[in-house]
Amino acid sequence: MGKEKLKKALQEKIKSNQNIFAPYIMAGDGGLDILEERINFIQECGASAIELGIPFSDPVADGPTIQEAGIRALENGTTLTNVLEKLQSTKENRSIPIVIMTYLNPILVYGIEKFAKDAANAGVDGIIIPDLPMEEEHIISPSLSDYDIAFVRLAAMTSPKERLVELAKRSEGFLYAVAVNGTTGARTKHDTNVTSYLDDLKKYSDVPVLAGFGVSNTEQAHTLSKHCDGVIVGSKIVQLLHEGRLNEVHNLIEGSIIVEFSS
Ligand SMILES: O=P(O)(O)OC[C@@H](O)[C@@H](O)c1c[nH]c2ccccc12
Numbered sequence: 001m002g003k004e005k006l007k008k009a010l011q012e013k014i015k016s017n018q019n020i021f022a023p024y025i026m027a028g029d030g031g032l033d034i035l036e037e038r039i040n041f042i043q044e045c046g047a048s049a050i051e052l053g054i055p056f057s058d059p060v061a062d063g064p065t066i067q068e069a070g071i072r073a074l075e076n077g078t079t080l081t082n083v084l085e086k087l088q089s090t091k092e093n094r095s096i097p098i099v100i101m102t103y104l105n106p107i108l109v110y111g112i113e114k115f116a117k118d119a120a121n122a123g124v125d126g127i128i129i130p131d132l133p134m135e136e137e138h139i140i141s142p143s144l145s146d147y148d149i150a151f152v153r154l155a156a157m158t159s160p161k162e163r164l165v166e167l168a169k170r171s172e173g174f175l176y177a178v179a180v181n182g183t184t185g186a187r188t189k190h191d192t193n194v195t196s197y198l199d200d201l202k203k204y205s206d207v208p209v210l211a212g213f214g215v216s217n218t219e220q221a222h223t224l225s226k227h228c229d230g231v232i233v234g235s236k237i238v239q240l241l242h243e244g245r246l247n248e249v250h251n252l253i254e255g256s257i258i259v260e261f262s263s
Contacts, residue, residue: 002148006049006097006125006173010208013048013230018257019221020174020210020230023237023249024051024101026069027086028078030242035083036090038241043096045253051128051232052087054080054102061130063185065235069242080106080115084122091123099126099152099173107140116143126150126173134167152176157197168204177201177228179211186216186235190224198227221256231256 013020023042027035042050055073059066080102087098100119107115107129119127127149132140134153144151150173155164158181168175179194180187194211201209211224212232221231233252240249 002120002125003150003172006150009048009097010174014208017259019225019259020048020208021221021253021256022049022051022210022230022232023047023253024053024232024234025241026053026055026066026073026238027083028055028073028076029069029238031076032078032082032086035086036093039094039096041246043094045250046257047096047253049097049099051099051101054083054100054106056103056106059103061183063183063235065186065239066184069238080110084118087122087124094123097125098123099128100124101128104129104132112140113143116147116149120147120149124149126152128152128154128176130154154178155201157181164201165204168201171205171207174208174210175201175205176232177209177211178213179224180213184213184234187214188216189220190214195227198224202228218252218255
């Protein structure tokens with residue numbers, strides 16, 4: 001469970017020479033009743049892990065696509081509590097690691113210790129908290145550690161080298177390399193300096209490095225994966241799922257993980 005499960009799932013992909021692909025989905029978008037079905041579908045498409053977003057009223061790091069998905073989920077009555085309950089009641093049917101992405105506030109409201117305990121019990125393997133700076137993370141890291149939940153850190157392109165080195169050292173499960181200066185949202189290309197940023201993070205990190213923000217097609221996934229271990233795709237996946245374009249989700253995941261040999 002937990003850290004070990006996440007580590008193993010990612011290492012397996014790396015060993016079999018595939019790129020890692022971790023889709024982000026918004027819990028409760030389309031109703032909590034279809035969450036299990038969506039997780040199973042993504043698992044079957046060959047994803048290595050799922051980043052599961054908890055909807056929040058003030059999602060400062062998110063662009064329009066994920067903001068709108070969050071509003072739909074909140075309107076459906078989705079809360080951290082009922083997401084954890086759903087994960088708990090369906091955990092036997094799932095093998096793919098789950099990483100929860102939530103802003104800090106819902107955890108504070110829930111209670112830090114109780115959150116770590118209930119999340120572990122629900123089969124949550126890792127967590128990402130984008131609005132919790134490194135200087136404040138001691139409020140939660142001991143509880144996560146007690147319950148064996150991997151605490152994934154986010155690296156930003158604007159951070160100085162020493163900070164990136166420290167974040168890489170602390171990160172558990174994988175290191176999330178934010179690949180744009182801005183909010184989440186599908187883009188068709190990245191700045192050219194992203195590649196050297198990823199190369200640097202690979203040097204600093206003992207855990208896999210995954211690039212996220214702005215990835216929306218297989219070409220970008222391949223380009224970025226040459227400089228790290230794989231990608232996280234949010235907005236594009238959220239949009240395709242919302243529109244019921246499951247075939248395209250499948251093609252995006254499958255087409256991104258398979259490394260083509262160039263002659
Ligand atoms: O949507 P994009 O551009 O594909 O980016 C990934 C992203 O959605 C997901 O990882 C995420 C959604 N909300 C976040 C907030 C902070 C950090 C990361 C996230």
